[in-house]
Amino acid sequence: MATPMTAAQMVTALKNEGVHVVEMAGWRTHNRDHKGAWGEVYGLLIHHTAGVSKTMPQFVYNGTTALPGPLCHALTTKDGKAYLVGNGRANHAGLIAANAMASLKAEDGIHPAPGPDSVDGNRQLYGLEIENKGDGQDPYPPTQYDQSVRWAAAICRHHGWTAESIGAHKEVTQRKIDPSFSMNLFRAKVAERLRHAPSWTPGTTTPKPQPPQEASPTRMDYTQMTRSTDLVIPAGQGRPVFFDIEHADDPNDHGDGGRTILDGGQYTGTVWVWLPATVDVEHIGVKMVHELAGGTTSTHSTGHVQTQDVPSTAAVSVTGHVPADRKLFLEIFNSGPTPITVSRVDIRLLSQAI
Secondary structure (H helix, E strand, O other): OEOOOOHHHHHHHHHHOOOOEEEOOOHHHOOOHHHOOOOOEOEEEEEEOOEOOOOHHHHHHHEOOOOEOOOOOEEEOOOOOEEEOOOOOOOOOOEEEHHHHHHHHHOOOOOOOOOOEEEEHHHHEEEEEEOEOOOOOOOOOHHHHHHHHHHHHHHHHHHOOOHHHEEEHHHHOOOOOOOOOOHHHHHHHHHHHHOOOOOOOOOOOOOOOOOOOOOOOOOEEEEEEEEOOOEEEOOOEEEEOOOOEEEEOOOOOOOHHHOOOEEEEEEEEEEEEEOOOOOOHHHEEEEEEEEOHHHOEEEEEEEEOOEEEOOOEEEEEEEEEEEEEEEEEEEEEEOOOOOEEEOEEEEEEEEEOO
């Protein structure tokens, strides 16, 4: 158990550890504390951004309408800088597994396969985003990797934690796959730093990360699509979502006819649904549906929305796989007694061919 670091303590600890700190304007008071408590803290999570952009610092600072920033406490960019993004509660972890949190608290080094999501990770964990496509092909430059190790070591050193207080997002929930490198190696690098003074640098060169050990050799794609027009869903029925806007690393690779999300592969991500404030979210859910040959369909997975926030956005995490001969599309269902109008739908997925 530990009290969260103040902004001044964070800057001092990072600079002592040799981190190239870039303080974003307003970061010291930028947080989501109005949505819930921040602390006590028990560890830190490592993420990758699933994209590379010159505006990545601004993106993780601001977030999106559906997921407001800060999206992390710090971001390490390709050029080896550590941007300080937020101080307090940040939207980086979401709900995570209780057994994973217990392992981080105990520093037992087990990092078990995560169970059901049930613990508020945003309350108790620091978050670092590392700028990377996360496709198993995009390299982590040595200076960026070193800065990430130093960032983690600085926080562990301040709190008196071991490197076993560090987890990957993929280690604390079944919903995520980041970061795309070996966490055992990363923790070993942090542990080595903690055996030395904060200013220590091994040899005369920056430590080089090993090739990703836990990433698939096949390419991973990022899909972000939006339906920006109203969709009326009758009582007790479902309706497929036809998307009209695509934001993706490779535009026009998705959205066949506005409906197909991907053709075959495994996927993980989140669906956001904009609902009237009066709607009971327990009546709203999403189905990830497979389209078979001849146009017939089969429901692959179903989930009810999990959260609701201003302006009346509801979210559900989706994970699964689609056989190579099938197309995946999204359906929203309404189990309530009256029709509802959905004003917008967003989906973000990481997918990989299988």
